[in-house]
Amino acid sequence: MTPWPTVVAVAVLSFALKAAGPVALGERELPPRARVVIALMAPALLAGLVTVGVAGDRWRTVDPALLAALTAVPLLRWCRLPMPAVLVGAAVLAAVVRRLTT
Template identity: 85%
Template sequence: MTPWPAVAAVAALSFALKAAGPLALGERELPPRARAVIALMAPALLAGLVTAEIAGDRWRTVDPALLAALTAVPLLRRCRLPMPAVLIGATLLAATVRRLTT
Protein backbone atom coordinates (compact mmCIF):
# COMPACT_ATOMS: atom_id res chain seq x y z
CA MET A 1 0.00 0.00 0.00
CA THR A 2 1.34 3.43 -0.90
CA PRO A 3 1.19 6.46 1.41
CA TRP A 4 -0.26 8.72 -1.31
CA PRO A 5 -3.94 8.30 -0.35
CA ALA A 6 -3.07 9.35 3.21
CA VAL A 7 -1.04 12.32 1.93
CA ALA A 8 -3.95 13.38 -0.29
CA ALA A 9 -6.41 13.06 2.61
CA VAL A 10 -4.22 15.15 4.93
CA ALA A 11 -3.77 17.79 2.21
CA ALA A 12 -7.54 17.94 1.56
CA LEU A 13 -8.25 18.25 5.29
CA SER A 14 -5.62 20.97 5.62
CA PHE A 15 -7.14 22.96 2.75
CA ALA A 16 -10.62 22.55 4.23
CA LEU A 17 -9.49 23.79 7.64
CA LYS A 18 -7.69 26.76 6.10
CA ALA A 19 -10.79 27.67 4.11
CA ALA A 20 -13.10 27.36 7.14
CA GLY A 21 -11.67 30.45 8.85
CA PRO A 22 -12.32 32.98 6.08
CA LEU A 23 -15.69 31.39 5.35
CA ALA A 24 -16.76 31.74 8.98
CA LEU A 25 -15.48 35.31 9.35
CA GLY A 26 -16.64 36.69 6.04
CA GLU A 27 -15.50 40.31 5.73
CA ARG A 28 -14.89 40.85 9.45
CA GLU A 29 -11.40 41.35 10.84
CA LEU A 30 -9.97 39.35 13.71
CA PRO A 31 -9.27 41.28 16.89
CA PRO A 32 -5.59 42.28 17.30
CA ARG A 33 -5.13 39.94 20.27
CA ALA A 34 -6.43 36.96 18.28
CA ARG A 35 -4.10 37.82 15.38
CA ALA A 36 -1.16 38.00 17.82
CA VAL A 37 -1.97 34.57 19.24
CA ILE A 38 -2.31 33.04 15.78
CA ALA A 39 0.99 34.60 14.71
CA LEU A 40 2.75 32.94 17.65
CA MET A 41 1.30 29.47 17.09
CA ALA A 42 3.67 28.47 14.27
CA PRO A 43 6.89 29.42 16.13
CA ALA A 44 5.64 27.65 19.26
CA LEU A 45 4.85 24.49 17.32
CA LEU A 46 8.23 24.61 15.59
CA ALA A 47 10.00 25.06 18.95
CA GLY A 48 8.16 22.06 20.35
CA LEU A 49 9.06 19.90 17.37
CA VAL A 50 12.71 20.95 17.46
CA THR A 51 12.89 20.27 21.21
CA ALA A 52 11.33 16.84 20.82
CA GLU A 53 13.73 15.99 18.01
CA ILE A 54 16.79 17.17 19.93
CA ALA A 55 15.83 15.56 23.22
CA GLY A 56 15.27 12.16 21.68
CA ASP A 57 13.36 9.36 23.30
CA ARG A 58 12.61 10.34 26.90
CA TRP A 59 15.42 12.95 26.89
CA ARG A 60 18.08 10.22 26.71
CA THR A 61 20.08 11.70 23.85
CA VAL A 62 20.18 15.39 24.74
CA ASP A 63 23.16 17.09 23.12
CA PRO A 64 24.25 19.90 25.49
CA ALA A 65 26.06 21.79 22.73
CA LEU A 66 23.04 21.81 20.45
CA LEU A 67 20.74 22.72 23.32
CA ALA A 68 22.99 25.65 24.30
CA ALA A 69 23.11 26.90 20.72
CA LEU A 70 19.35 26.71 20.31
CA THR A 71 18.89 28.56 23.59
CA ALA A 72 21.32 31.26 22.49
CA VAL A 73 19.55 32.02 19.21
CA PRO A 74 16.44 33.74 20.65
CA LEU A 75 18.56 35.51 23.26
CA LEU A 76 20.89 36.90 20.63
CA ARG A 77 17.93 37.90 18.44
CA ARG A 78 16.44 39.66 21.45
CA CYS A 79 19.59 41.80 21.52
CA ARG A 80 18.66 42.85 17.96
CA LEU A 81 21.74 41.31 16.38
CA PRO A 82 21.59 40.58 12.65
CA MET A 83 20.96 36.97 11.70
CA PRO A 84 24.53 36.26 10.47
CA ALA A 85 25.89 37.42 13.84
CA VAL A 86 23.33 35.27 15.65
CA LEU A 87 24.32 32.20 13.66
CA ILE A 88 28.02 32.79 14.23
CA GLY A 89 27.46 33.35 17.95
CA ALA A 90 25.36 30.21 18.32
CA THR A 91 27.92 28.19 16.38
CA LEU A 92 30.77 29.45 18.55
CA LEU A 93 28.79 28.66 21.69
CA ALA A 94 28.03 25.15 20.45
CA ALA A 95 31.70 24.57 19.63
CA THR A 96 32.77 25.84 23.05
CA VAL A 97 30.26 23.68 24.92
CA ARG A 98 31.20 20.65 22.83
CA ARG A 99 34.88 21.23 23.54
CA LEU A 100 34.25 21.55 27.30
CA THR A 101 32.01 18.46 27.54
CA THR A 102 34.19 16.03 25.58
Protein backbone atom coordinates in the same frame (compact mmCIF):
# COMPACT_ATOMS: atom_id res chain seq x y z
CA MET B 1 0.14 -0.34 2.61
CA THR B 2 1.52 2.88 1.15
CA PRO B 3 1.49 6.21 2.99
CA TRP B 4 -0.03 8.09 0.04
CA PRO B 5 -3.69 7.85 1.12
CA THR B 6 -2.68 9.39 4.44
CA VAL B 7 -0.68 12.14 2.72
CA VAL B 8 -3.63 12.96 0.45
CA ALA B 9 -6.05 12.95 3.40
CA VAL B 10 -3.85 15.31 5.39
CA ALA B 11 -3.48 17.62 2.38
CA VAL B 12 -7.25 17.72 1.82
CA LEU B 13 -7.91 18.32 5.52
CA SER B 14 -5.30 21.09 5.61
CA PHE B 15 -6.86 22.77 2.59
CA ALA B 16 -10.32 22.51 4.11
CA LEU B 17 -9.17 24.04 7.40
CA LYS B 18 -7.41 26.91 5.61
CA ALA B 19 -10.50 27.57 3.52
CA ALA B 20 -12.87 27.45 6.52
CA GLY B 21 -11.57 30.70 8.02
CA PRO B 22 -12.31 33.02 5.08
CA VAL B 23 -15.61 31.24 4.41
CA ALA B 24 -16.74 31.65 8.04
CA LEU B 25 -15.56 35.25 8.45
CA GLY B 26 -16.41 36.67 5.05
CA GLU B 27 -15.41 40.35 5.00
CA ARG B 28 -15.14 40.74 8.78
CA GLU B 29 -11.85 41.33 10.58
CA LEU B 30 -10.61 39.12 13.37
CA PRO B 31 -10.53 40.68 16.82
CA PRO B 32 -7.02 41.87 17.83
CA ARG B 33 -6.74 39.25 20.57
CA ALA B 34 -7.50 36.43 18.11
CA ARG B 35 -4.90 37.78 15.67
CA VAL B 36 -2.27 37.73 18.44
CA VAL B 37 -3.11 34.13 19.35
CA ILE B 38 -2.98 33.02 15.71
CA ALA B 39 0.33 34.82 15.19
CA LEU B 40 1.84 32.99 18.17
CA MET B 41 0.68 29.53 17.12
CA ALA B 42 3.39 29.00 14.49
CA PRO B 43 6.32 29.90 16.79
CA ALA B 44 4.87 27.72 19.55
CA LEU B 45 4.51 24.77 17.19
CA LEU B 46 8.03 25.30 15.87
CA ALA B 47 9.41 25.45 19.42
CA GLY B 48 7.68 22.19 20.25
CA LEU B 49 9.03 20.47 17.15
CA VAL B 50 12.56 21.73 17.82
CA THR B 51 12.36 20.60 21.44
CA VAL B 52 11.25 17.11 20.45
CA GLY B 53 13.93 16.97 17.73
CA VAL B 54 16.69 18.08 20.10
CA ALA B 55 15.65 15.98 23.05
CA GLY B 56 15.43 12.76 21.10
CA ASP B 57 13.67 9.65 22.24
CA ARG B 58 12.34 10.28 25.74
CA TRP B 59 15.03 12.88 26.48
CA ARG B 60 17.78 10.25 26.58
CA THR B 61 19.88 11.66 23.75
CA VAL B 62 20.03 15.36 24.57
CA ASP B 63 22.99 16.99 22.82
CA PRO B 64 24.41 19.65 25.18
CA ALA B 65 26.10 21.54 22.32
CA LEU B 66 22.88 21.82 20.33
CA LEU B 67 20.94 22.76 23.44
CA ALA B 68 23.44 25.53 24.23
CA ALA B 69 23.29 26.86 20.68
CA LEU B 70 19.49 26.88 20.64
CA THR B 71 19.48 28.70 23.96
CA ALA B 72 21.96 31.28 22.68
CA VAL B 73 19.91 32.22 19.61
CA PRO B 74 17.03 34.02 21.38
CA LEU B 75 19.43 35.61 23.85
CA LEU B 76 21.60 37.00 21.07
CA ARG B 77 18.52 38.19 19.15
CA TRP B 78 17.31 39.88 22.34
CA CYS B 79 20.59 41.80 22.33
CA ARG B 80 19.55 43.04 18.86
CA LEU B 81 22.43 41.41 17.03
CA PRO B 82 21.96 40.86 13.30
CA MET B 83 21.01 37.34 12.24
CA PRO B 84 24.42 36.46 10.70
CA ALA B 85 26.13 37.39 13.97
CA VAL B 86 23.56 35.34 15.91
CA LEU B 87 24.20 32.28 13.76
CA VAL B 88 27.97 32.61 14.04
CA GLY B 89 27.74 33.12 17.81
CA ALA B 90 25.50 30.06 18.23
CA ALA B 91 27.82 27.96 16.06
CA VAL B 92 30.88 29.04 18.03
CA LEU B 93 29.14 28.30 21.32
CA ALA B 94 28.10 24.86 20.05
CA ALA B 95 31.67 24.13 18.98
CA VAL B 96 33.06 25.20 22.36
CA VAL B 97 30.52 23.15 24.30
CA ARG B 98 31.11 20.13 22.07
CA ARG B 99 34.86 20.45 22.58
CA LEU B 100 34.46 20.71 26.37
CA THR B 101 32.07 17.76 26.64
CA THR B 102 34.06 15.28 24.49
